[in-house]
Amino acid sequence: MFLYILAVFFSVPSYGAIAPATQSNSIQLVRVSLGTHSKVFLNSIDLIANGEKIFEGPAYLDLRCTQNKYGENYFYLPGSQKRYTLVNLQSPSQIISVNKMPYRGTITLQASPEGCLVVNTLPIEQYLFGLINKEMPSSWPMEALKAQAVAARSYALSRIEKRKNLPFDVEPTTADQVYEGVKAETAKARQAVMSTRNQILERTGKVFTAYFHANCGGKTDTPENVWGRKEAGFTSVYCPFHKNKTNKNSWSISLSFDQIGAALRKISSQAKSVIKIARLDTRPEKNGNRQAQVLLSDTSGRQLEIPAAEFRQALGNTKMKSTIFELDQNTKTNEVKIRGQGYGHGVGMCQIGAKQLAILGKTYREILSFYYPLAQISLLK
Numbered sequence: 001m002f003l004y005i006l007a008v009f010f011s012v013p014s015y016g017a018i019a020p021a022t023q024s025n026s027i028q029l030v031r032v033s034l035g036t037h038s039k040v041f042l043n044s045i046d047l048i049a050n051g052e053k054i055f056e057g058p059a060y061l062d063l064r065c066t067q068n069k070y071g072e073n074y075f076y077l078p079g080s081q082k083r084y085t086l087v088n089l090q091s092p093s094q095i096i097s098v099n100k101m102p103y104r105g106t107i108t109l110q111a112s113p114e115g116c117l118v119v120n121t122l123p124i125e126q127y128l129f130g131l132i133n134k135e136m137p138s139s140w141p142m143e144a145l146k147a148q149a150v151a152a153r154s155y156a157l158s159r160i161e162k163r164k165n166l167p168f169d170v171e172p173t174t175a176d177q178v179y180e181g182v183k184a185e186t187a188k189a190r191q192a193v194m195s196t197r198n199q200i201l202e203r204t205g206k207v208f209t210a211y212f213h214a215n216c217g218g219k220t221d222t223p224e225n226v227w228g229r230k231e232a233g234f235t236s237v238y239c240p241f242h243k244n245k246t247n248k249n250s251w252s253i254s255l256s257f258d259q260i261g262a263a264l265r266k267i268s269s270q271a272k273s274v275i276k277i278a279r280l281d282t283r284p285e286k287n288g289n290r291q292a293q294v295l296l297s298d299t300s301g302r303q304l305e306i307p308a309a310e311f312r313q314a315l316g317n318t319k320m321k322s323t324i325f326e327l328d329q330n331t332k333t334n335e336v337k338i339r340g341q342g343y344g345h346g347v348g349m350c351q352i353g354a355k356q357l358a359i360l361g362k363t364y365r366e367i368l369s370f371y372y373p374l375a376q377i378s379l380l381k
């Protein structure tokens with residue numbers, strides 16, 4: 001059991017930083033944030049901390065990451081009087097469990113005012129082992145899984161380049177890509193990763209941010225249309241697999257104007273000025289099949305324009321599944337039914353479409369060039 005000792009007379013080591021993942025001996029590493037926790041339970045075998053063996057055999061560590069009354073952030077490892085602000089843990093077994101979830105690679109703990117930031121650093125191919133089955137069911141055709149592996153590898157690399165100065169490269173959620181470590185691995189997911197090993201999408205010599213989504217609803221979209229920011233290399237493509245009911249992914253949600261107002265106020269400073277919604281209108285994209293804006297009119301006659309992607313985010317991306325929608329509102333009861341189809345932002349590869357192309361006998365290369373026609377498959381340098 002961990003013993004918390006207030007040994008304030010010891011000097012606290014300087015606040016460390018988690019080194020960016022680098023490419024050494026041709027192995028590209030990726031740093032995945034496992035969140036910030038005030039308590040962390042770790043277990044492994046023959047645990048090594050900052051290069052020093054601290055446990056022979058099974059190790060169970062119950063850590064508390066708290067701030068003392070002097071505002072100092074640090075933690076102790078069981079059996080040690082040494083204060084840590086940053087520790088890198090590894091095991092010859094290559095597996096360390098964090099809060100009962102096993103991960104490959106190393107685990108870094110960094111003390112912060114909010115608790116311990118836990119980061120899992122591992123080779124990118126092993127990261128993909130624990131990701132593919134969370135992003136695309138392993139029951140789907142192998143060529144679709146391989147296309148997913150190349151897209152996910154490219155996306156991760158683009159984040160590594162972008163977040164060099166941050167303590168981690170990716171989050172293990174839909175904010176980036178869903179990753180759940182060893183528990184999520186399947187033989188098919190590993191096969192899809194290893195048979196496309198080191199393959200990425202590139203454009204003009206640079207790694208391509210290969211966004212993907214579950215269901216485009218009939219046409220993919222561009223970052224400019226969806227997020228209002230230009231990113232070269234994307235084009236909208238017709239995806240001919242959404243005519244039948246299963247692939248249409250129709251959805252609907254019913255909400256009151258008050259619920260929508262409350263949800264919008266949480267994420268939009270503009271919406272804070274809107275007291276009571278009186279009606280909602282939509283403005284479609286000029287050259288797409290999605291809504292671009294939602295127009296909010298309040299009871300005092302003020303109007304506010306909210307980007308449709310922000311409106312979706314406010315209501316919850318898993319509830320309001322896409323920005324392909326129509327509003328059916330009742331201004332007497334102040335309620336609205338939102339009916340839509342598709343799932344996800346719509347940029348890049350449509351996963352349902354990738355599955356259908358694979359069923360038709362297309363290779364992963366053909367699938368990737370269908371959804372990313374302006375990018376090329378290349379090898380990780």
Ligand SMILES: [Zn+2]
Pocket residue numbers: 215216217218219239240241242350351352353
């Ligand atoms: Zn599609």
